[in-house]
Amino acid sequence: MSAADKVKPAASPASEDPSAIAGNISYHAQYSPHFSPLAFGPEQAFYATAESVRDHLLQRWNDTYLHFHKTDPKQTYYLSMEYLQGRALTNAIGNLGITGAYADAIKKFGYELEAVAGQERDAALGNGGLGRLASCFLDSMATLNLPSWGYGLRYRYGLFKQRIAKEGQEEIAEDWLDKFSPWEIVRHDIVYPIRFFGHVEIAPDGRRKWAGGEVLSALAYDVPIPGYKTKNAISLRLWDAKATAADFNLFQFNDGQYESAAQLHSRAQQICAVLYPGDATEEGKLLRLKQQYFLCSASLQDIIFRFKERKPDRVSGKWSEFPSKVAVQMNDTHPTLAIPELMRLLMDEEGLGWDEAWDVTNKxxxxxxxxxxxxxxxxxxxxxxxxxxxxxxxxxxxxxxxxREMVISTRKDMEGKIESMRVLDNNPEKPVVRMANLCVVAGHTVNGVAELHSNILKEELFADYLSIWPKKFQNKTNGITPRRWLRFCNPELSEIVTKWLKTDQWTSNLDLLTGLRKFADDEKLHAEWAAAKLASKKRLAKHVLDVTGVTIDPNSLFDIQIKRIHEYKRQLMNILGAVYRYKKLKEMSAEERQKVTPRTVMVGGKAFATYTNAKRIVKLVNDVGAVVNNDADVNKYLKVVFIPNYNVSVAEVLIPGSELSQHISTAGMEASGTSNMKFSLNGCVIIGTLDGANVEIREEVGQDNFFLFGAKADQIAGLRKERENGLFKPDPRFEEAKQFIRSGAFGTYDYTPLLDSLEGNTGFGRGDYFLVGYDFPSYIEAQARVDEAYKDKKKWIKMSILNTAGSGKFSSDRTIDQYAKEIWGISACPVP
Ligand code: RUG
Structure with missing residues (x-):
């Protein structure tokens, strides 16, 4: 008899009583039989539990759909090629307020909730910050009861799994659907035709019509997204590509021509196979464009369907109503094809003229x-x-x-600028469509994602358009969901926050965290805060040991940099700093070393498969770690660890255990950053440049609680010029660190090309375009200030508390509320 058999199965969904829930889990173990009925291991327990939770979700999800249908509010559709959802179980039961009940229910089978939740695969349908932002936004949309949905693609393989081998990073397909995803609901009733290739014809009524080519089907998979403490659950609708039976050539198949018989089926499979297929080849480029169009066309057909479904008497004459019912947000330029696709659907399918279709699209x-x-x-x-x-x-x-005609006829003064503002770049060598320009020309609003970034858009990238459309440009500083990124990932700290604020309302009103400021010197709070941090550090140390075999000391300063590996994010500066630290430690006497603040430097992140320098950086961090961690003279004072396969679940372990985190991009290059917000919320102090959202974080937490260094955004162009003119004089400490690596201290791998990218005077990728050399001395000095500050435990904990206390602004609830009011014009529509 399996463990599941010991609990009487009960189909009744949506109970909040642990015994009834256990019955429902047992029911799913037996009647949704994905596994042998003889076994009920942690994996089976996860799937049965998830299916039981899904029962709760489905009820809310159906109620929400019907409620939106009945009330017909204006609705937002968020189009994004990426969603980094991570795991869903802990988040779902947390948002539904049934974590305790589920923990008790699972105990009846002899399991702990955490162990069962740990079985879930990360849904990594995204690459980095942009995808995780989309997922945080969904959580906030649902929590704020906003009528809004996400649309994306159901990639068969998520962002690759990273393995660190002798030669560095290896990419392995991430099989998140290996078994199945318990959260998705396949919608066989929601299918749209998607055409590729073909030609344009003139129909008998004079309309232009796209015909011929090949036609695939987009099939919807819905993932319900529950809000926190609300009855609303919205949809993330992911499209998968399918070919039909009619596309299967039975004659060819019976003739032994198996591949050509199913050609369209195999092309359909390619569309949603992976996120960002390599685009070095023409085939790769074509596939990416197909993916983008697939998302846009399926989503817009669906949006138009719903517009009509909600009021079947809507006739084509009423298209002017469309923008009062529909807002489409394009997450970056990847869904830009939504613009010509909406124009096409309105003109060619619905019969609107250009001006009317343009007006609807623009609004x-x-x-x-x-x-x-x-x-x-x-x-x-x-x-x-x-x-x-x-x-x-x-x-x-x-x-x-x-x-072009509009600018020429209304703005004679702009004529000289027109070529760079145009949607088409007709350079005969390489004629291209500029997607960002198309978005700016066609959209009613353009926003950046942090104050500094939005100002750069207005003053530099889109400055010419600003003079034509001064009201088009806005800022919406990014945010993160406080549910996943504090409440659920850091239960120890959350409990303390709730206790001292005497309310858990901060979970959906993050501004309440400022209430912690008045306790920032309270010794009792300090003791509790330090204990919570230590517990998280121990959990993190265990993770590091499990995945790398390296033992790290929870009493050392945990210093973390986790993000995609990119030269502008300057992981190279971090590792050069660690190399410099190591060299200085080696030169010290044993007595001198005793005064040093012990530190564990952790770096994690994935390098895009074809980005050679990023991969070299990954290799370098690993090589430095291998030497430093095994050097008995100094490894009490310094460890360097590369955390493999960084993803959302790994971040949920790393961030609570962090004390210092590095956000050290060249000023002006990181649009916002969002992990900086997660760290700060979890009481981690930032060392960083005045870049992206760092600027605002520093304002909120106070400049004494942020380690600032480096050139400012408005200096960068001048510094690059100086460098080109041969005026840059490198600091000896920078030279020393590079030279140490060149000497072979970290193995035989040839780091010359990587280090050479920091030398010379000019050019992208050469001549130290990202100004590591310029910022290195102030970086090292800021790190020395960190070492000193950490020695004063009281001071450090106060800084940590003030970081959490100053994080209220960075809730994605605030961001989404601003989008809703200032861009989309939508209001809450709570299920009664
Ligand atoms: O690099 C940016 C981050 O600075 C930002 O925080 C995030 C969310 O806004 O988006 C990242 N991003 C930008 N990801 N992809 C791109 C360019 O397509």
């Missing part, structure tokens, strides 16, 4: 920019676009033409 779509890095601003070859989406290319050409 409906808005664009969030997440980067000013030139290489990340998407540009698609006009030839590829014309081949894959001929009708869209026509529409884009018309948008470009009309924009």
């Amino acid at each position: 409906t779509v808005a664009y969030t920019n997440h980067t000013v890095l030139p290489e990340a601003l998407e540009k698609w070859s006009q030839a590829v676009m014309r081949k894959l989406l001929p009708r869209h290319m026509e529409i884009i050409e018309e948008i470009d033409k009309r924009f």
